[in-house]
Amino acid sequence: MKEDDYIKKLKSTTEYTGVHPKRFALWLGMASMTMFFAALTSALILKKGDYKVWENFKLPVSFMYSTVAIVLVSVIMHFSYIAYKKAKFAAFRWLLFLGFLLGIGFLLLQYFGWAALNSIGKPITGNISGQFIYLISSLHGFHIVVGLIVTFIFLIFAFRARKDEAFEFKNIANPSRLLHMELLVTFWHFIDIVWIYLYLFFYYNYI
Amino acid sequence: METIAAHTTVHTEHTTSHDDHDHHHEASWLETYVFCQDHKTIAKQFLITGMFWGVVGGLLSVIFRMQLGWPNETFPILETFFGRWAEGGKISNEFYYSLVTMHGTILVFFVLTGGLSGTFANLLIPYQIGARDMASGFMNMLSYWFFFAASVVMFSSFFIQTGAASGGWTAYPPINGIRDLAVNKGSGLGFDLWILAMALFIVSSLLGGLNYVATVLNLRTKGMTMMRLPLTIWAFMFTAVLGILSFPALLAAVSLLEFDRLLGTSFYLNQIIINGNLLDYKGGSPVLFQHLFWFLGHPEVYIIILPAMGIVSEVLSVHARKPIFGYRAMVVSIMAIVIISFLVWAHHMFVTGLNPNLAAVFVLFTLLIAVPSAIKVFNWIGTIWRGSLRLNPPMLFAIGFVSMFISGGLTGLMLGNSAIDIQLHDTYFVVAHFHIVMGVAAFFGMFAGVYHWFPRMYGRFMNDTLGYIHFYITLIGGYAIFFPMHFMTGLPRRYYAFSNFETFSNFDSLVVFISIAAIIVFLAQILFIVNFFYSIFKGRKVEGEYANPWGGTTLEWTAPVARIHGNWPGEIPSVHRWPYDYSVNGKEYITQDVPLAPGEVEHK
Numbered sequence: 001m002k003e004d005d006y007i008k009k010l011k012s013t014t015e016y017t018g019v020h021p022k023r024f025a026l027w028l029g030m031a032s033m034t035m036f037f038a039a040l041t042s043a044l045i046l047k048k049g050d051y052k053v054w055e056n057f058k059l060p061v062s063f064m065y066s067t068v069a070i071v072l073v074s075v076i077m078h079f080s081y082i083a084y085k086k087a088k089f090a091a092f093r094w095l096l097f098l099g100f101l102l103g104i105g106f107l108l109l110q111y112f113g114w115a116a117l118n119s120i121g122k123p124i125t126g127n128i129s130g131q132f133i134y135l136i137s138s139l140h141g142f143h144i145v146v147g148l149i150v151t152f153i154f155l156i157f158a159f160r161a162r163k164d165e166a167f168e169f170k171n172i173a174n175p176s177r178l179l180h181m182e183l184l185v186t187f188w189h190f191i192d193i194v195w196i197y198l199y200l201f202f203y204y205n206y207i
Numbered sequence: 208m209e210t211i212a213a214h215t216t217v218h219t220e221h222t223t224s225h226d227d228h229d230h231h232h233e234a235s236w237l238e239t240y241v242f243c244q245d246h247k248t249i250a251k252q253f254l255i256t257g258m259f260w261g262v263v264g265g266l267l268s269v270i271f272r273m274q275l276g277w278p279n280e281t282f283p284i285l286e287t288f289f290g291r292w293a294e295g296g297k298i299s300n301e302f303y304y305s306l307v308t309m310h311g312t313i314l315v316f317f318v319l320t321g322g323l324s325g326t327f328a329n330l331l332i333p334y335q336i337g338a339r340d341m342a343s344g345f346m347n348m349l350s351y352w353f354f355f356a357a358s359v360v361m362f363s364s365f366f367i368q369t370g371a372a373s374g375g376w377t378a379y380p381p382i383n384g385i386r387d388l389a390v391n392k393g394s395g396l397g398f399d400l401w402i403l404a405m406a407l408f409i410v411s412s413l414l415g416g417l418n419y420v421a422t423v424l425n426l427r428t429k430g431m432t433m434m435r436l437p438l439t440i441w442a443f444m445f446t447a448v449l450g451i452l453s454f455p456a457l458l459a460a461v462s463l464l465e466f467d468r469l470l471g472t473s474f475y476l477n478q479i480i481i482n483g484n485l486l487d488y489k490g491g492s493p494v495l496f497q498h499l500f501w502f503l504g505h506p507e508v509y510i511i512i513l514p515a516m517g518i519v520s521e522v523l524s525v526h527a528r529k530p531i532f533g534y535r536a537m538v539v540s541i542m543a544i545v546i547i548s549f550l551v552w553a554h555h556m557f558v559t560g561l562n563p564n565l566a567a568v569f570v571l572f573t574l575l576i577a578v579p580s581a582i583k584v585f586n587w588i589g590t591i592w593r594g595s596l597r598l599n600p601p602m603l604f605a606i607g608f609v610s611m612f613i614s615g616g617l618t619g620l621m622l623g624n625s626a627i628d629i630q631l632h633d634t635y636f637v638v639a640h641f642h643i644v645m646g647v648a649a650f651f652g653m654f655a656g657v658y659h660w661f662p663r664m665y666g667r668f669m670n671d672t673l674g675y676i677h678f679y680i681t682l683i684g685g686y687a688i689f690f691p692m693h694f695m696t697g698l699p700r701r702y703y704a705f706s707n708f709e710t711f712s713n714f715d716s717l718v719v720f721i722s723i724a725a726i727i728v729f730l731a732q733i734l735f736i737v738n739f740f741y742s743i744f745k746g747r748k749v750e751g752e753y754a755n756p757w758g759g760t761t762l763e764w765t766a767p768v769a770r771i772h773g774n775w776p777g778e779i780p781s782v783h784r785w786p787y788d789y790s791v792n793g794k795e796y797i798t799q800d801v802p803l804a805p806g807e808v809e810h811k
Binding site for chain 2: 019020021023024025026028029031032033035036039043046047050053062082124125127128131135139143
């Protein structure tokens with residue numbers, strides 16, 4: 001049985017109800033990640049409440065810039081996806097590339113944020129209030145790294161397809177890749193929102 | 208458009224049918240047996256890895272039972288195998304703590320979570336809901352290989368110089384929060400590997416869980432409404448939901464712990480003094496870890512027991528030739544257990560100085576969870592009541608499960624009360640309770656499942672005689688090990704030896720009795736392993752191309768015995784009735800894909 005026949009058979013007999021299973025799986029994954037960050041931030045609230053040594057301080061400005069950066073990543077990724085959907089592959093490629101660079105920029109800004117924390121006397125071994133910022137932002141950064149890796153794989157495909165029509169047809173211009181792109185963009189939106197939440201959470205817990 | 212999208216990862220090579228024992232299929236051997244995306248193969252990979260871990264975890268308990276039973280004897284053979292960990296044939300105390308820690312970790316996570324859920328959710332979800340495979344075969348494969356990587360890391364920690372983790376499977380700080388070997392040798396690299404292995408394990412269980420839920424909710428065949436799902440599927444789906452929502456808390460807990468260990472933060476540590484030196488940690492609280500840990504830890508016991516409950520419901524109904532008693536009540540109880548299990552975690556923490564008013568809330572919810580559990584027990588008994596029981600090994604193990612679950616559950620009611628728990632905390636009473644209710648019971652569910660679905664997996668039967676011997680030794684032995692522990696009042700758990708305590712000397716002979724029983728039960732499990740592998744190759748064959756050896760009604764028995772990729776050669780059968788139509792319309796059983804007879808009213 002050839003693959004085509006196989007897929008035809010699948011289509012004729014397996015009907016998924018409502019949401020596409022992969023999209024649904026991503027939503028579940030986001031629920032799981034939400035629980036992860038909920039656990040981390042509730043640990044912070046617990047600590048803040050029961051320990052008298054908690055020190056408040058002003059968040060380094062770098063974290064504000066990184067917040068702007070990640071919002072931009074999200075917006076750019078979204079436009080990249082729209083371009084993809086309309087089969088404007090050149091725009092898709094370059095926007096994706098820009099988003100990728102800004103993603104790296106976000107991580108750099110986070111790093112500058114840690115450096116600034118260190119310089120204002122909040123090293124990682126210092127007061128527990130500062131420790132939480134290192135902890136939570138680096139664990140969030142780990143999710144960004146995963147997003148960047150997947151984006152990078154997409155970029156390789158996108159740029160290889162530039163001069164190779166057969167490759168483009170097989171790996172870019174097909175609905176399954178479009179779905180994957182949609183899932184990737186959804187993931188970026190998600191970790192964007194998580195960071196905005198974390199930023200506001202820090203902001204209001206440290207004043 | 209998206210239908211095509213869902214299945215681009217399907218391999219064309221897999222569409223041809225394979226003979227199970229065709230090891231000479233050179234072209235795609237790796238894809239067929241190793242990096243396979245087929246749910247049936249992944250199920251077997253999980254099962255066999257789980258069995259490996261079962262033997263390792265069981266063997267560890269045999270070794271520490273030898274120490275406990277005969278603390279003054281020496282066993283030169285141990286020195287042969289473990290060298291300086293058992294110098295002169297006597298287990299060192301560090302080795303003892305490693306054994307206990309790893310025994311708990313391995314059995315809770317690698318056998319009864321990975322091995323149990325991984326095996327049966329993978330095998331049964333696509334078969335019983337009528338799907339070609341999981342929502343994402345690739346993610347499913349990744350799930351197994353993350354589990355494998357976690358296994359390799361965890362196993363490797365036995366072979367490092369400072370030994371495996373030894374601070375308890377619950378990984379409590381502060382003892383596990385400091386990489387100081389003067390405190391505890393297992394707190395060094397061994398515990399770092401433990402954390403790494405657990406992180407990999409959590410990723411594995413999440414990848415699997417996302418797949419299970421997405422598959423059940425989105426890939427059911429025509430006519431398979433939620434209320435026509437077999438109880439196994441309900442159990443696996445809610446197990447996955449529990450895992451998805453609670454494992455992140457464990458990941459957060461161990462992330463903080465590893466930060467403390469490697470980067471010098473102090474989330475869990477506060478003013479620690481070692482050898483008279485005050486360490487530089489300030490502001491942390493070890494109780495924070497317990498909150499995060501038990502937020503997973505308690506749902507975890509339901510992650511272990513729910514799949515066993517699902518399997519037992521199915522096996523009891525099939526072999527009693529009767530519909531399950533109270534299907535809706537069973538489904539609602541599963542849901543209730545899932546919800547309440549998130550609200551009981553602090554009953555593990557009654558002795559941490561928890562506010563008694565807060566403890567009262569947790570006592571309330573803990574006792575509440577007995578209600579759905581009891582409903583399930585009544586329904587299982589209702590199912591076998593006046594049935595035409597076939598007392599074959601799967602059925603015996605299923606009945607054994609109910610027996611164990613009742614015995615262990617009753618002591619749960621005692622421990623759930625904070626006033627009693629404070630007396631019993633960290634004694635052998637607790638050991639008896641959780642080993643019976645979620646250790647032995649979950650194993651019984653797993654055995655019931657293996658004996659029952661072995662014909663589905665390998666097209667052969669397991670040997671019945673060996674199965675009976677296995678069952679009776681395990682049942683009697685299981686009670687012999689854990690029942691006496693209820694009466695060892697005040698005996699603290701995890702102690703290396705009791706010889707220094709005059710007050711416990713009257714338990715000496717009981718301790719020896721338990722150790723002997725433990726060794727016998729372990730040996731009986733070898734029978735099972737032998738039976739399993741022997742039957743794969745030499746077991747009695749299932750006859751016929753579309754055999755339904757037990758007369759089951761669910762869809763997995765409508766697929767051909769030969770395992771083919773996609774499960775059914777033609778169209779997927781559509782479903783017309785609920786999964787428990789036994790003794791209706793003058794027939795012994797009717798499978799789910801048979802349309803209603805004229806004038807027949809569907810069971811609602």
